[in-house]
Amino acid sequence: MIKNIFKISILVCLITAGNLFSAGTTGFNFLKIGVGARPVGMGGAFAGLSDDINSIYWNPAGLAQLKNREMTAAYLSWLEGINSQYLAYAGPLKDNKGVIGVSINSLTSGAINKYDISGTLNGSTSAGAMAIGVTYAKGELMKGSKNLSGGITIKMVQETLADKSISVPVVDLGLLSKKAFSNNKMSLGVNIQNLGSGVKYINEVDPLPQNIKVGIGYKTNEKTMVCVDYNVPNDNAGYINAGVEYKLNEMINLRAGYKTGTDIDMGVRAGFGIFKNNVGIDYAYAGYGDLGITHRVSLNYMLGIVEKEKSNVKKVKKVKAKKEEVKQTEIKTETKKVEDNSEKIDKLCKKAELYYTRGKMKESLEVLQEVLKIDSTNKRARDLFIKISMQKK
Structure with a gap:
């Protein structure tokens, strides 16, 4: 029974006005739970990088960097049997008109036993929450600023507790500059999360868990x-997320990070990726x-990267074949040249040898x-x- 009470307490904190992570009171607090193992493994520091499909949550402007269609499915084993599932798809539009993405983020508790005041079963x-969103991002927001991109996510968010549910629209806005400084190694991103009206629970209205993220990404080297x-x-008070990603080789990436603050989820993060x-x-x-x-x-x-790689492989093979063909042609030409001049080469070698025996080294x-x-390659002459x-030395 105690375990069920604890589970209900966590859900009430997430789904009602009570905030598990801070002293303030906001609604729809499940929106604070970061999605995607890669950004979380970097300590939740991703607003200034945002170079893959995880940008939908961390900074929608970063979605503009996608060159191929991408899909992701994520699973979070959270506290006391509470789980979160996340599914997203994104891809570029034709004629460089931007990138569009869709996402579904859900939180489920499974069955929760109910007890009356006397402790009788x-x-x-059940309780849960869901956010369904559409994201649009566009690069080159202004003329002459091809490194500046912007993005917007519009979400419909719903929470359910027992037979009660509530839904509200929520908006995220983002900006990202990939070469924000003269060294071209640093990027700067801003994400304003969870804009919208308050959440009304019966007679009380609580604000959404709004947050302004300002992030920097710095590429120290190629890895x-x-x-x-x-x-x-x-x-709550402001806090910092910091993280690092290290490319061990072409297939494996290692990650680590840290979240500051006074929340219970502050501390070390770590992870890895295999591609x-x-x-x-x-x-x-x-x-x-x-x-x-x-x-x-x-x-x-x-989606599409395999076809691109196959095309590149075919091109490389074609270039190699052409180079080999040229090489073989040159060898054949050289061989024929030697064969046609074999008698002349023999006479010249004898002449050189004669000069040598007579001490005429220069000749x-x-x-x-x-x-x-x-x-x-004539061995006799060489x-x-x-x-x-x-001898001259």
Whole structure:
């Protein structure tokens, strides 16, 4: 019974005005739970990087960077048997008209036993939440600023507790500059999350968990990306997310990060990603103090990248075949040239040898050079040439 009471307490904090993570009071607090194992593994610092489909949550402007269609499915094993599922798809529109994405984020508790005031089991109930969103992002927002992109996500958010439910529209806005500074290694992003009217629970109205994210991404070298986000929530003091991603090789990425603040979910984050051809899997670990550990797994799929790689492979093979053909033609030409001049080469070699026996080194070298112009691999001429050169030293 205690376990069920604890589970209900967590859900009430997420779904009603009570805020599990802060001293303030906001509604729809499940929107604070970050999605995607890659960003979470980097400590939740992603607003200034946002270079994949996870941008839908962390900074919708980053979706403009997508060159291929992408899909992701993520699963979060949260606290006390509460789970979260996330599904998203995004792809570029034709004629460089931007990138569009759709996403579904849900939180489920499963069956929760109900007890009356005396502690007697009185059936079961359930609780959950869902956000369905559409995202649009566009690069080159202004003329002459092709590194500046913008994005917007419009979500319909619903929460359910027992037989009660409530729905409200929510908006996220983002900006991203990929080369914000002169060194071209640093990017800057801003994301305003969860704009909208308040949430009315019976007679009370609570605000949405709005947050302003300002993030920086810095590429220290070809293998390492460092990110830092500063958050300004409307229900608590500001806090920092910091993280790093290291490319171990072409297939494996390692990640680590840290979240500051006074919430119970502050602390170390870690994870890794494995990507091969067009399929990737990401994992992230995050601790919640005495409440336990959470695990996130994301499965990512890039549509179209395989065809592109196959096309590139065909082009490379074609270039290699052409180079080999040219090489073989040159060898045949050289061989024929040697064969046609074999008698001439023999006479020149004898002439060079005669000069050498008579001590006329200069004249011998001149004749040998003539031989090597015809056949650069002629062993007879090369040996004598080296012998004379060594003697001159």
